[in-house]
Amino acid sequence: xxxxxxxxxxxxxxxxxAIYLFLGGVGGGAYTIAAINSFLGKSMELSTTIGLWIGxxxxxxxxxxxxxxxxxxxxxxxxxxxPGTSWIARGVWIISLFMVFSFLHxxxxxxxxxxxxxxxxxxxxxxxxxFAILTMAYTGILLGTSKGIPFWRSGMVPVLFVVSALxxxxxxxxxxxxxxxxxxxxxxxxxxxxxxxxxxxVVEVLAILFFLQAAYRQPDARExxxxxxxxxIFIVGYFIMGLGVPLVLMLILRYAMTESGLxxxxxxxxxxxxxxxxxxxxxxxxxxxxxxxxxxxxxxFQFRRIARPKDLKPGIGxxxxx
Amino acid sequence: xxxxxxxxxxxxxxxxxxxxxxCKVKNHTPPSVFWARLLKxxxxxxxxxxxxxxxxxxxxxxxxxxxxxxxxxATQQLDNGIVIVDKDKCxxxxxxxxxxxxxxxxxxxxxESYFPDGLPLSEYEEFAxxxxxxxxxxxxxxxxxxxxxxxxxxxxPACVEACAANARTFGDLDDPDSEISVLIRKYRGEVLNPExxxxxxxxxxxxx
Numbered sequence: 001x002x003x004x005x006x007x008x009x010x011x012x013x014x015x016x017x018a019i020y021l022f023l024g025g026v027g028g029g030a031y032t033i034a035a036i037n038s039f040l041g042k043s044m045e046l047s048t049t050i051g052l053w054i055g056x057x058x059x060x061x062x063x064x065x066x067x068x069x070x071x072x073x074x075x076x077x078x079x080x081x082x083p084g085t086s087w088i089a090r091g092v093w094i095i096s097l098f099m100v101f102s103f104l105h106x107x108x109x110x111x112x113x114x115x116x117x118x119x120x121x122x123x124x125x126x127x128x129x130x131f132a133i134l135t136m137a138y139t140g141i142l143l144g145t146s147k148g149i150p151f152w153r154s155g156m157v158p159v160l161f162v163v164s165a166l167x168x169x170x171x172x173x174x175x176x177x178x179x180x181x182x183x184x185x186x187x188x189x190x191x192x193x194x195x196x197x198x199x200x201x202v203v204e205v206l207a208i209l210f211f212l213q214a215a216y217r218q219p220d221a222r223e224x225x226x227x228x229x230x231x232x233i234f235i236v237g238y239f240i241m242g243l244g245v246p247l248v249l250m251l252i253l254r255y256a257m258t259e260s261g262l263x264x265x266x267x268x269x270x271x272x273x274x275x276x277x278x279x280x281x282x283x284x285x286x287x288x289x290x291x292x293x294x295x296x297x298x299x300x301f302q303f304r305r306i307a308r309p310k311d312l313k314p315g316i317g318x319x320x321x322x
Numbered sequence: 323x324x325x326x327x328x329x330x331x332x333x334x335x336x337x338x339x340x341x342x343x344x345c346k347v348k349n350h351t352p353p354s355v356f357w358a359r360l361l362k363x364x365x366x367x368x369x370x371x372x373x374x375x376x377x378x379x380x381x382x383x384x385x386x387x388x389x390x391x392x393x394x395x396a397t398q399q400l401d402n403g404i405v406i407v408d409k410d411k412c413x414x415x416x417x418x419x420x421x422x423x424x425x426x427x428x429x430x431x432x433x434e435s436y437f438p439d440g441l442p443l444s445e446y447e448e449f450a451x452x453x454x455x456x457x458x459x460x461x462x463x464x465x466x467x468x469x470x471x472x473x474x475x476x477x478x479p480a481c482v483e484a485c486a487a488n489a490r491t492f493g494d495l496d497d498p499d500s501e502i503s504v505l506i507r508k509y510r511g512e513v514l515n516p517e518x519x520x521x522x523x524x525x526x527x528x529x530x
């Protein structure tokens with residue numbers, strides 16, 4: 001019931017939007033990797049098939065969740081009628097076209113005898129990759145254009161979200177490969193994908209560090225950085241369990257398990273991929289819930305949220321009234 | 323066509339919350355919605371500190387960031403500069419709420435009672451809820467519209483009428499002889515956070 005105070009955290013975008021951003025990233029990332037792997041030929045057949053089966057459904061489910069999260073879902077169609085006006089309107093078209101191309105690619109790949117190297121198939125794959133990358137970037141641009149939240153107002157947000165989308169897309173394919181494993185063929189593909197995973201996870205570590213460092217330099221975004229660094233879901237859930245542990249497991253999978261049995265390889269891949277996926281969701285949730293309104297300034301006064309007694313620990317500063 | 327704006331003299335404002343309550347009474351906003359707010363700010367270091375009240379409302383910016391992000395055209399800028407929300411076009415994505423650096427926009431999922439413990443709505447609340455549903459509504463973005471209905475009747479916004487200290491002045495920014503233009507010129511009216519580039523049309527006269 002308290003009035004909104006500048007400096008406080010936003011409360012309007014939460015878990016459902018985080019799930020949508022996550023699924024948009026997983027869908028775009030899984031499709032991109034599947035489409036690229038399709039150019040590598042028969043040796044990556046399983047990962048291509050699984051990636052295509054993840055790409056379209058993930059976007060479809062994410063879109064349904066997004067529409068359900070709207071305050072007035074019945075008016076959703078209006079968003080597509082003015083594509084030049086805003087990034088959300090552009091996003092509706094980007095995601096719609098990505099869903100068309102990813103669906104077409106899936107149907108042609110799975111249910112027809114068309115050669116995987118046919119020109120038409122390649123054209124669809126390239127268009128699909130372009131719109132998948134735009135979809136991944138759009139999830140970050142959606143936040144990046146929010147002028148009221150300084151923490152999100154950074155060019156690094158779309159970059160971070162694209163990299164994170166590739167990581168989560170990658171891990172979603174690995175998870176699918178473990179579930180639908182084909183024995184030795186799966187192990188060799190998992191070993192190859194573990195190397196890819198190491199590369200994208202390292203890039204994501206750099207992206208998140210750059211993002212936080214850039215945000216910390218802005219006085220208005222500094223509080224959000226301090227808050228996110230105190231969030232367990234960010235430090236433990238995302239950074240340690242969602243990036244660090246999967247990175248170590250992927251390195252073990254690639255370099256220390258060459259002589260290991262199938263079940264051991266599948267187990268390590270399963271745990272690493274699952275933790276990486278959960279980390280991707282927690283990253284988006286943490287960034288959303290730590291977004292704070294900027295401080296308003298006038299004549300040397302700072303108008304912002306002031307810590308209340310209940311926010312302070314006894315013995316430090318004020319003591320809560322008894 | 324006039325370009326409406328407001329000047330708030332911070333030397334006069336003593337933070338009585340009359341504007342906040344006048345807005346609530348006039349617009350029948352739900353418990354968590356404050357189209358007119360009052361922030362308290364601090365300056366200096368102990369023991370040489372000062373405290374100041376800052377009334378905040380929609381700034382009706384000349385270049386509103388809420389307008390740029392609205393995908394459905396629900397947010398509109400009228401010829402007189404007032405920024406409004408067409409509730410019949412709003413899909414409730416809340417992008418405008420995130421885009422407004424002044425925190426002027428609100429959206430509520432449902433009308434909740436002012437009273438605790440799940441008490442049924444009082445007679446006044448039932449009336450207010452109906453007024454809210456007819457004019458703003460749940461699930462869509464809502465904001466101050468400078469009491470457009472009162473302006474059309476030739477009256478002043480409710481917060482201006484209610485200000486006991488006469489801290490608020492409303493008028494045409496395009497008319498160089500209007501009281502608001504003279505005040506801004508004479509006392510060097512400033513806007514909040516000009517670095518954001520929204521070009522607000524609510525000006526403040528510095529406190530001391």
